[in-house]
Amino acid sequence: MQTKKIKWTRILLEAAFLVVLFSLVQYSISTHMLSQYYQINLTSMCINIILAVSLSLINGFTGQLSLGHAGFMAVGAYTAVIMTTKLDYPFLAALVGALFAAGLAGFVIGVPTLRLKGDYLAIATLALGEIIRVVLQNIDYVNGPAGISGIPKLTTWAWLFGGVVLTLLVVVNLVNSSYGRAIISVREDEIAAELMGINTTKYKVLAFVIGAGFAGLAGALYGHYFYIIKPETFNFLKSFDILVMVVLGGLGSTTGAVIAAIFITILTAALQPFPEIRMIIYALILIVVMIYRPQGLMGNKEFSRQTLGRIWGGRQ
Amino acid sequence: MFGTKKRRIAILIMMVFMFGIIAGCGREAPTNQQPAPTAGAINVGLNVELSGGVASYGTNARDGAMLAIEQVNAAGGVLGQQLNPIVRDCKSLPDEAMSVSAALVDENIVAQIGPLTSGNVAGSTPIMMENKIPLIAPAATATNVTVDDKTGATRDYIFRVCFIDPFQGTLMAQFAADNLKVKTAVIYGDTSSDYAKGLADYFKQTFTEKGGKILGTEGFVKDDRDFRATLTKIKGLGPEFIYVPGYYQEVAPLIAQAREQGITVPIGGPDGWDSPDMVTVAKAEALNNTYFTNHYSSQDTDPKVVAFVEAFKTKYNKEPDGFAALGYDSVQIMVQGLNDAQAADPVKLAGALAQIKNFEGITGNMTIDTNHNPVKAGVIIEFKDGKQTMNSRIQP
Structure with a gap:
């Protein structure tokens, strides 16, 4: 009984925290306290968080080096945009559609490729991500390389916030479940995991499908905010950007992925006034972080109430 | 129990912190929204590609625009x-591009x-339209940049100083048929870019109208480096002219490989070659x-162009390309607009x-039509021993 009661307080506190955070930002947006510029960067930040957390499930927790995340983002973006602009579905349906379409793409790509290991998997996912992009480039229905422009701006702070919370809820709870233990065991030692009776392919595909699905959700949110989607936006460089966030945050840390996504978005925006040396500074900062924190900002640790408790009350 | 209590306190503190951060952001924003305009200065935003795929275009356009601004300021502003x-x-x-535009809007x-590119202009478009601030695109050549292709309405705040894509395909077809007097051609274009696809279509249309024959249409995609197999096929077709709409990254190795294989016929292309x-x-x-x-x-021997080239070379120690000239014209046409409006007001x-x-620009005399496109002539550039030389000026 005791533990159950504590858990309820925790959940309530967390919910209250989320509600306060949401309302504060919503209030600043509706009263124009946050200018358009800050709103755009807030949007990028939320989308990057979803992308980084979903890729961290595949790369960080399952240990499968996937370089095709932008491809799944593209599947989600195109699915959602087609659903809203051409087929007149409501936005929620489009978001769900994007989630499932990208998840399906993840399944179709995951089943054959996840039997590969390490470098081979990286190359296969990189190639498949590029295939998605090239296929989109050659479909006239979506205007080929010019992409679809004039997309209505349906992504609001509420959808973004909901997307981030949903992604975190699913990923964190998955990782902490028995499925999560199996997934992590695949990363730690695939042969040992298999000997323990874990169907490694099944868990790899599971993580891959969920990760891909949320990348699709991020793509859908992206498309409905930035007015234009074109295949070129979802090239392998985009996949690398996401990978940089995951590695910077620490492989195997959801908190790390979130912090790195926020950090990189702010860094990119903060360097805008220095156009000439922007990319040099960006690269230097990444190199310095990697030299002094090769395990990433958070390593494989999570920031949690326990961590806070330890900080507050000394060693427990 | 004790641990839980501590935890609660910690969470409360975190919430207070978060509140502080968010409240801080909120206070910061309004100052950005209405900064006091610098006395005696008109802020002009340059939202250009200085890194990434087309950094070369953005850098040159920026240089041209900065030269124009410097000259205008030296002459009294x-x-x-x-x-x-x-x-x-x-x-x-x-x-x-959208984020940068929003940042620039905050700078009044x-x-x-x-x-520079049509896609990036599209990203910037909603912000400029919403805030009613004109965007002058130096080189965005897609038709739907200034016109909403769903409603057919001209976008009130989007302008450009370059001609549109179809025109370049038409121009090259005119040149090939009338000046080079060729009868047959093969199109070998970038199929991964809409720009190249549009050019190929209009080249084909005009060339056929002029009585020419298209022997075949081949394609490559961005980042291709080996074109030998397709070139062998084209050589077999024996065309008198090859049209290669694409960007310089792929076109440069393509031409080298074509010549290697003994294809000596003239090869033509669009301004994506200009590098x-x-x-x-x-x-x-x-x-x-x-x-x-x-x-x-x-x-060009036009005194205006000569003066521009001279000034550009003195300032940057390099030859100004088309993007530099278009960047320069973008600023000059804006200055003309400001003088006509007699007010530093975006809407006016x-x-x-x-x-x-x-408007007498470096890139020709321009009259802005109802679709916000300039009506102007184009030039044909010929490579002679590694030098870009002006071959002719083609009037549409």
Whole structure:
């Protein structure tokens, strides 16, 4: 009984925290306290968080080096945009559609490729991500390389916030479940995991499908905010950007992925006034972080109430 | 129990912190929304690609625009005020272009120059339209940049100083049929870019109308480096002319490989060829007998152009390319608009820009039509021993 009661307080506190955070930002947006510029960067930040957390499930927790995340983002973006602009579905349906379409793409790509290991998997996912992009480039229905422009701006702070919370809820709870233990065991030692009776392919595909699905959700949110989607936006460089966030945050840390996504978005925006040396500074900062924190900002640790408790009350 | 209590306190503290951070953001924002306009200066935003895929275009356009701003300021500015350029990099990405535009809007700009490519302009478009600030695109050539292709309405605040894509395909077809007098051609274009696809279509249309025959249409995609197999096939077809709509990254090795295989016929292309990398990659000899359409030539003997080239060389120690000239013209047409409007006001400026007639730019005389496209001539540039030389000026 005791533990159950504590858990309820925790959940309530967390919910209250989320509600306060949401309302504060919503209030600043509706009263124009946050200018358009800050709103755009807030949007990028939320989308990057979803992308980084979903890729961290595949790369960080399952240990499968996937370089095709932008491809799944593209599947989600195109699915959602087609659903809203051409087929007149409501936005929620489009978001769900994007989630499932990208998840399906993840399944179709995951089943054959996840039997590969390490470098081979990286190359296969990189190639498949590029295939998605090239296929989109050659479909006239979506205007080929010019992409679809004039997309209505349906992504609001509420959808973004909901997307981030949903992604975190699913990923964190998955990782902490028995499925999560199996997934992590695949990363730690695939042969040992298999000997323990874990169907490694099944868990790899599971993580891959969920990760891909949320990348699709991020793509859908992206498309409905930035007015234009074109295949070129979802090239392998985009996949690398996401990978940089995951590695910077620490492989195997959801908190790390979130912090790195926020950090990189702010860094990119903060360097805008220095156009000439922007990319040099960006690269230097990444190199310095990697030299002094090769395990990433958070390593494989999570920031949690326990961590806070330890900080507050000394060693427990 | 004790631990839980501590935890609760910790969470409360965290919430207070978060509140502080968010409240801090909120206080910061309004100051950004209405900064006091710098006395005696008109802010001009430059939202250009200084890194990423098309960094070379953005950098040159930025240089041209900065030269124009410097000259205008040296001559006493506009409406008694100096122009204050604010340069930002959009990383060749449409989402970044949008973010940069929003940042520039916060700086109270009167107009935005750039971005260069049509896709990045599209990213920037909603912000400029919403805030009613004119965007002058130096080189965005897709038709739907200034016109909403769903409603067919002209976008009130989006302008450009370059001709549109179809025109370049038409121009090269005219040149091939009338000046080079060729009867047969093969199109070997970039199929991964809409720009190249549009050019190929219009080249085909005009060339066929002129009585020419298209023997075949082949394609490559961005980042291709080996074109030998397709070139062998084209050689077998034996065309008198090859049209290669694409960007210099792929076209330079393509031409080198074509010449290697003994294809000696003239090769033509669009302004995507315009880069110093063409000569460094393809080498001077391979580029002989190749032509591309452009907005301007630095060899033009028009005194205005000569003066511009001279000034540009003095300032940057390099030859100005088409993007530099278009960047320069973008600023100059804005200055003309400001003078016509007699006010440093974005909305009035947009009204004046839409009315501009016979503006004498480096890239030709321009009259802005109802679709906010300039009506102007184009030039054919020929590579001669590694040098870009002006072949002719083609009137539509």
